[in-house]
Structure formats: C-alpha cells, structure tokens
Amino acid sequence: xxxxxxxxxxxxxxxxxxxxxxxxxxxxxxxxxxxxxxxxxxxxxxxxxxxxxxxxxxxxxxxxxxxxxxxxxxxxxxxxxxxxxxxxxxxxxxxxxxxxxxxxxxxxxxxxxxxxxxxxxxxxxxxxxxxxxxxxxxxxxxxxxxxxxxxxxxxxxxxxxxxxxxxxxxxxxxxxxxxx
Numbered sequence: 253x254x255x256x257x258x259x260x261x262x263x264x265x266x267x268x269x270x271x272x273x274x275x276x277x278x279x280x281x282x283x284x285x286x287x288x289x290x291x292x293x294x295x296x297x298x299x300x301x302x303x304x305x306x307x308x309x310x311x312x313x314x315x316x317x318x319x320x321x322x323x324x325x326x327x328x329x330x331x332x333x334x335x336x337x338x339x340x341x342x343x344x345x346x347x348x349x350x351x352x353x354x355x356x357x358x359x360x361x362x363x364x365x366x367x368x369x370x371x372x373x374x375x376x377x378x379x380x381x382x383x384x385x386x387x388x389x390x391x392x393x394x395x396x397x398x399x400x401x402x403x404x405x406x407x408x409x410x411x412x413x414x415x416x417x418x419x420x421x422x423x424x425x426x427x428x429x430x431x432x
Contacts, residue, residue, distance in 0.1 A: 256286050256288050256292065256296075257296075258296040258297075260286065260305055261282070261293060261297070262310045264286055265282055265303065265304075266282055266310070267278060267285075267306060268282060268310060269357070270353060270356070272368055273352070274356065275304075275357075275360055279293055280323070301364075301367065304360045305360070305361070305364075305367040305370050306359050306364075307357075307360075308357055308358070308361050308371050309371045309374075311353075311357040311375075312371045312372075313374055315342075315346045315357075316339070316342045316343055316346055317342075317375060318343075319342045319376040320335065320338050320339060320342055322378060322381060322382060324357065328383065328432075329410065329432060330383065332379065332396075333425055335379065335382055336376065336396075336397075336425070337421065339375060339404070340403035340404060340412075340421060343403070343404055344412040347406075347409050348412075348413070351409075354406070354409070355406065356378075362405075362406055362407070369390075369394070372394070372397065373390065375393070376390035376393035376394055377390075377393075379393035379397070380392070380393050399427070399428050400424060402420070403421060403424075404423075404425075
C-alpha cells in the first residue's frame with residue numbers, strides 16, 4: 253500500500269468536492285479514492301471535523317491569504333487599512349472567479365465558529381505583524397476582522413459587487429481607526 257500524506261488527503265478531498273459539486277463528501281468516498289482504509293485517514297486527522305477544517309484552511313490559505321503581501325510603507329494604521337482592503341478584495345476575487353468553489357469551500361466553516369477561527373488564523377497572524385503584536389495573541393485581530401464581517405463572511409457575498417463597496421469599507425474603517 254502506498255503511503256498517503258496529509259497533503260494528498262486534502263488535495264483529494266478538494267477534488268471530490270469539486271467533482272461532486274457538494275461539500276458533502278464522505279470519508280468512505282475519500283478513502284476509496286485514495287486507496288486506503290477509512291481508519292488510515294485518522295493517522296493524519298483527529299476526526300472528520302479536523303479533516304474538513306484542514307481542507308477549508310488549505311483552500312483559504314491558497315486562494316486568499318496566499319495572494320496577500322504585508323504592506324511595508326506608511327504608518328501602522330495605513331498598513332493595516334491597506335492589508336484589510338487587500339484581504340476583503342481577495343475574498344471578493346475568490347468569490348467572483350469561482351462562486352461554486354467559494355461556496356463549497358466555505359460551507360463547512362459557515363456554521364462552525366471553531367473551524368472559522370482556525371481558518372482565519374493566518375489572517376490574524378498577518379494583522380498582528382502589522383500591529384506589532386505577538387503573533388499568537390489573536391484577540392485584537394479577530395475583533396478587527398469581525399468588524400468587517402460584511403466584507404468577509406460568505407453570507408454577505410452577494411453584496412460584494414455593489415457600487416458602494418469601497419465607500420462602505422471606508423466608513424467602517426473610520427469607525428474603528430481611532431480604537432486601533
């Protein structure tokens with residue numbers, strides 16, 4: 253039997269999601285596709301939730317976080333503003349480029365706050381670098397990102413192409429800027 257890596261499992265799970273046009277992929281389907289036993293999946297993941305969180309995180313890191321660069325010029329506030337603007341636009345671009353995969357990859361985290369927090373950890377770390385905070389202390393970054401929920405949560409995706417998109421972003425930025 254061929255040794256299967258965590259990355260192979262995640263890649264195969266993503267492929268099955270796309271092929272089946274649903275986030276409802278069973279572990280049996282996944283293990284059959286990989287040619288491994290159902291139990292072999294648990295050598296890499298604690299449980300089914302851990303696997304689907306890893307799949308969502310991999311997609312999010314590749315399609316959104318991986319497309320961002322930390323701003324290096326301007327004040328701390330300006331760098332955070334620019335990063336947030338790039339972040340919300342990366343989410344918007346991911347939705348606009350493939351709405352189906354966006355929806356399928358966010359379906360699991362939509363109703364799972366613990367998974368959402370884990371998926372967003374990379375974003376929190378980037379924000380903390382900008383803010384000069386310890387990377388592992390994510391509370392401030394999480395609160396700031398929560399303020400921009402209408403630009404980040406998939407429930408609001410249908411408003412991301414509205415004409416007032418940037419104006420709404422700037423209005424929220426002005427509300428929180430003083431508190432940063």
